[in-house]
Structures are given as structure tokens and as C-alpha cells.
Amino acid sequence: MHKAARSLTVLAVLWLAILCLAALLSSWLPLPDPLAIDLTAALSPPAPGHWLGTDELGRDLLARLLAAARATLLITFSAAFLNVALGALLGGIAGFFGGWLDAAMSFVIDLFWSVPFLVFVVLIVSITGVSPLSLILIIGLINWVTAARIIRAETAQLKGMDFVRTARAFGFSNREVLLHEILPNLRATLMALAAFSAVEVLTLETGLAFLGLSLPAPAPTWGGLLADGLNYLASAWWMAIFTATVVIVTLAALQGLSRGLEAARFARN
């Protein structure tokens, strides 16, 4: 890998690690309670005590950003994991067994590919209501098609390779071949897909939250903080700027990570 590209990937991983750590430890960090209302400090600009300023109810923005990061990252990583797991399962089965199973699965994949499910997410979420679990399930069940397509193609390619044929000749069962010969070879692809999927999920989740379709009010979300920032754009620039920065840097880091994993995958093959 290129040296500059590698250091960018390291930076990306570093940011994600710091963010995850800060989000996990946010209750123990010396920060105000993210839900504590203090109207005397409402809409105060960044200053010692409130490093990133406060919102219209005097709640500390840094504490809210970190509390939101916990929920947002949990949803993002779980839904991305679900996407890739589902894609790997369906794509792997289609690519490995071939025949009518592949034809049927490819048909389903094609249908899912051509229906713009993105449009229905808002409808589904507004009807079912919001909890972290329902968000993970809805986003996770909708976004698996890219992963399924790529895994299907790779599995079909691996299936014809010598080491898989050898394993078959030794009499290994389908399950053993899939788990011990094919799956390890898909690891790099799966990781790249997971990072890529996380970018999409985070974009989608934050967008939903921006529309008010994520965890209900007092619980902070990045999208909700962006919407608050938009409401107070003229009087409190820090709300929009800092939240936008955190969202952008995190998305950039995930994208960098996905590029890095992709490059590593190509370098290996």
C-alpha cells in the first residue's frame, strides 16, 4: 500500500478508536450530565466548563455528542454487521451451490437491487416506531444486497479453485468446505464490505434522526443534534458546526478504513 494511504488509514482507525472509547466511557469522564437542563447556561458559546458550548436548554454539547455517539455507533455497527452477515449467508449459498438455488437467490437479489428501499425506510420507521433494536433490524435487513452480490461472485470464483476441489476430493462435507476453506478466504472482503456498509448505515441513521425518526427526545442522536443546530443556526453556530464536524470526520474515517481494507484486499489477491 502507498505510504500516504497507509497513514491515512491509521488516522482513520485512531479516530474511530478514540470515538468509541470516549463514547463508552462518557459516563465516567468529567463531563456534565448530557440530559441535565440548566437554563441559566442556555445557548452559551464554547468556554471552559462547556468546551463545545450548550444547547437551547443549557445541556452540554460535548456530553450530548458523546452520549449520542454511543447509540449511533451501536446502531451503525450492529446494522452493518447484520447487513454483511445476511449478504454473506445468502450470497455464499447462491455462489456455492449454484443451480436453481443460485437462480432463485439471484432473482431475489436482483429484485432487491432494483427496488429503491431507501425510499421506504422513512415510511416503515414512522409506522413501526423507533427503538435501537427496530432501527438495527430495519436498516440491517434492507441494505444487504451489495454484500450479497459481491460475496456471491467471490464464492463462485473460489469454488472452482484447486484447494476447494482438493478438499472436496478428500471427502469434506459442504459445510466443512464452506466454513474452513471458503470463509477464511472471504475474510478480507467481508471486512471491507462491513466498513463500506457502516458508511451507508451511519449516513442513513443520522438522516433518519435528523428527520426525527430515531431515538425519541431527550436521548441525543447526531441527527437530532444537527436538527437542533439548524433551528439555532443564527444564534448558536457551535451546535451545527461541531456536530457536523464529528459526523463528517467519522464518515471520512469509515470511508478511509473501507478504502484501506479494499486496498489490502487487492494487494493480497
Add this chain to the structure above:
Amino acid sequence: MRRRALQKRLVRLLATVWLIVTIAFFCAYRLPGDPARMILGQRATPESLRDFRQKMGLDQPVVFQYVKFAERVLKMDLGDSLVQRRPVASLIAERGGQTLMLVSASLIALALFGMAAPILLHLLRRPLVERAYSSWWIALAIAPPYVLSILALLAFAGWLRWVPVTFDPTLPWAWLLPAIVLAAYPAAVTIRLLNSQIEAALQSPYVRAARAYGYGEFDILLRFAVPNAITPSVAAFANGLAFFVTGSFFVEVVFGIGGLGTLAYEAVRNKDVPVLVGLSIIFAVAICSISTGLQVLLECLDPRVRRQHA
């Protein structure tokens, strides 16, 4: 041959539309929750709920409900909005113009900044300028539309005061900022693809042959490199159409453009399910039809694509 390919595409499109209607039905009627209560709202009386169930056939078997739903959708009868007490179809017709305006302005911006500019920059032969230009758009595209529009509004309306904070649809230049924001993501994709494709084409044997024939650089670029480079970027745009269209939602909400995106936003706030169902169907069908149209166009333009699908 081409006719058969066209027929196949059409059948596929119809199947997709049917699927969209089915999904919309399941969202509206079969997701956990009482559709009558959802559609009439929380304050509905038991009598009106009963009447509604009878009228909509909710006491009938599912298949019957489904057929009725499909029938109404085909007749463009999308029901009434709960809040505005008006047909959803007429609401959509009324607000659609603004969205169409935004999307067209954005397509013009995309053609200018995402296609014309990178091609012209190639003629300048300044690799540094080219790199800077494409990096700029790629960096912009990292931010999702809702983040980018907030930042654009803050910078140009809040600090620089070049545009008013409240959106005025009668001012032509007021559309400029939202159009560019919406075009940022597809522009980044097309710029990257165009650059790599043009680069590849310029090193190909046929361009070398054209150089040997004595064509000028301008001719070579426009006649030989660009036509080959343009189809992949159009295909990429067709693939990302859903993202582009949903992006227009957010851009509208942030800038306060009164189109379909704001309509959807209001519907989400008010739990106005019929409006959301109608909008989902309209948007999904529009995205599918446009992307099918673009694919047919590509097949007409590019023999390589045609052969791929034959």
C-alpha cells in the same frame, strides 16, 4: 434484438412497480399497529374507526384488501391526507413542481461541475489543478446532503450573507446553492470516473492512431476520449439515483424549499401515513422508471453496454 431487450426491460420495470405497490401495502396495512387508528389518527372515535374499517375493507381477507389497494393505486387514488384533509395525489401534484425545479437545477449543476468542467480541465493540461478540483468535490461528497446543506447555509447565509436565510423560490439565484449541494455527491462520482476513463482512453491505441493522423488534442478529447468515458459515469449516476433523490429531501428541508421533501418531513412530524405511503410509491416508481430510461439510453448510445446485456 434490440426490441426484445427493450421488452425485457419493460417487463422488469412493471414487475418492480408491482413489487413497490406490494411493499407499500405491507407497510401500510400489515406492519404491527392498527391501520385504521394509524390512518385516522389517535383522536378517532370508535364509530369512525369501525366505519373506516368497513369502508376500506379491513374486515375482509388480506388478499381482498391487497387487490383493492392495488386498484386504488393504479387509479392514482392515494387516499386523503390526515392533516390537510385533501387527496394525497393533488398535494403531490401541487408540491412536485418545486422538487422538479430543484432536481433539474441540480442536474444542470452536475452537468457543469461534474462533466463539463473536468473535461475542460483536461484541455488545460495542469494535472495539479485537475487533482485539486477533483479532490475538492470528493471532499465535499464525504458530507451527506443534510450536513452539507447546513454548512452551506451557515457559511453563505449566516456569515457571508450572500444569500438570504429564508428561501425565496422566485429568485433564480436562490436555487444555486441547494442545487450545488445536491449535485456534490454525484459530481464527485462522475468526476472520478471521467478522469480515470479519459486517462485510460488517452493511452489507448485508437487515440495514438488518431494522434498519428494529426488530430489536435481538443479533437482527440472530444471525439475519441469523452464519448468512451461518458457512459460509465451516466451508468454510475443511474445506480446512485435513489441516493440523489432522497438527498433532495434533506436539501429541501434544510433550505426550506416547499417541495415533496418538506411535504414528507411534515408528514413524518404529523404521522400522516397516507401522505408517506403515497410519496414512497411515487418516489420509488419515479426512481425505477428514470433508471430504466437511462439504461435504455445507454444501450442506444454505447454498443459495449448493448453487447453486455444481449
